[in-house]
Amino acid sequence: MGILKYVKEELQVIKERDPAIKSNMEVFLYPSFKVIMSYRVAHKLYLKKHYFLARWISQRAARKTGIEIHPGAKIGKGLFIDHGTGVIIGETTEIGNNVTLYQGVTLGGTGKEKGKRHPTLKDNVMVSAGAKILGSFTIGENSKIGAGSVVLKEVPPNCTVVGVPGRIVKMGDQKIPRSDMDQVHLPDPISNDIRELQNDNIRLQKQIKQLERHMRCMQEEEIILKEEEDETV
Numbered sequence: 388m389g390i391l392k393y394v395k396e397e398l399q400v401i402k403e404r405d406p407a408i409k410s411n412m413e414v415f416l417y418p419s420f421k422v423i424m425s426y427r428v429a430h431k432l433y434l435k436k437h438y439f440l441a442r443w444i445s446q447r448a449a450r451k452t453g454i455e456i457h458p459g460a461k462i463g464k465g466l467f468i469d470h471g472t473g474v475i476i477g478e479t480t481e482i483g484n485n486v487t488l489y490q491g492v493t494l495g496g497t498g499k500e501k502g503k504r505h506p507t508l509k510d511n512v513m514v515s516a517g518a519k520i521l522g523s524f525t526i527g528e529n530s531k532i533g534a535g536s537v538v539l540k541e542v543p544p545n546c547t548v549v550g551v552p553g554r555i556v557k558m559g560d561q562k563i564p565r566s567d568m569d570q571v572h573l574p575d576p577i578s579n580d581i582r583e584l585q586n587d588n589i590r591l592q593k594q595i596k597q598l599e600r601h602m603r604c605m606q607e608e609e610i611i612l613k614e615e616e617d618e619t620v
Contacts, residue, residue: 393427396464404467404487418452419468429458463510477505479523489516489534497522497539509544 401414414420425448432441441458449455453472456462460476465485468474473491476482479502480494488494492514496504500523507525508514515534520526527544538553547557 393424397423400465400467405469418454418471422448422452422454422456422468422471423462423466426456426458426460426462429456430460430462433458460505479503480505481507483508483510483512483528485511487513489514489518491517493519493521495519495521506538 397420398411398414401417401420402408402411405417408414425444429441429444429448432438432444438458445456445458454468454474456474456476457478457480459478460480460482462476462480462482463484463486466482467485467487468489469487470490471488473493474488475493475495477495479496482494486508494506494508494514503523505523506520507523508520509526509528509530511529512526512532513530514520514526514532515536517535518532518538519536520532520538522539524541526532526538526542527546529544530542530546530548532538532542532553533547533549535551536549536553537551538548540553542548542553542555543558545559546555548555550556
């Protein structure tokens with residue numbers, strides 16, 4: 388594929404997914420555009436085993452954009468990196484088509500593996516700001532990873548994952564993250580747990596008050612019975 392075709396594709400991707408874009412010329416200022424163009428060149432060199440030159444291009448792009456993509460990573464069409472500062476994509480990462488990454492995302496390894504040691508993201512996955520996906524497992528199609536989540540195991544297709552460590556809180560969601568760019572309104576299991584604890588606390592307080600009333604009634608009955616016995620004597 389010629390560089391002009393890559394340029395046209397990236398123009399379309401950024402215009403489609405960033406509501407802040409007002410003109411085609413703005414796209415050329417985007418870190419995402421710059422780093423993807425550099426990656427495409429570096430990846431071709433990497434495949435031809437020109438490793439030093441490939442890394443030189445990728446590291447130069449990282450210094451300019453704050454986005455580090457290893458030239459060995461396999462990336463499909465339509466990757467969009469919004470803002471992008473702090474994004475890291477490891478050597479054996481595989482990314483499908485129309486994936487969206489927000490700033491601070493890490494697609495990394497655990498440090499214990501050899502060979503394939505980075506995650507695979509299938510088509511239409513969205514990874515929200517600050518999320519970390521660590522290890523050689525797969526994130527299924529159309530799944531969303533919530534902001535700040537740390538994902539350490541496989542995620543089936545059409546799921547929503549949030550928390551540390553990441554937990555699946557929604558399964559079978561048919562919305563496609565490429566079209567639904569909402570990284571905010573996701574389920575929050577921690578808040579749900581807190582609400583459950585609060586409800587349990589309210590129930591316990593009610594039970595304690597009921598027991599206290601019952602105990603007072605019993606004590607009053609005992610006092611009355613004692614007084615009646617004393618009068619009888």
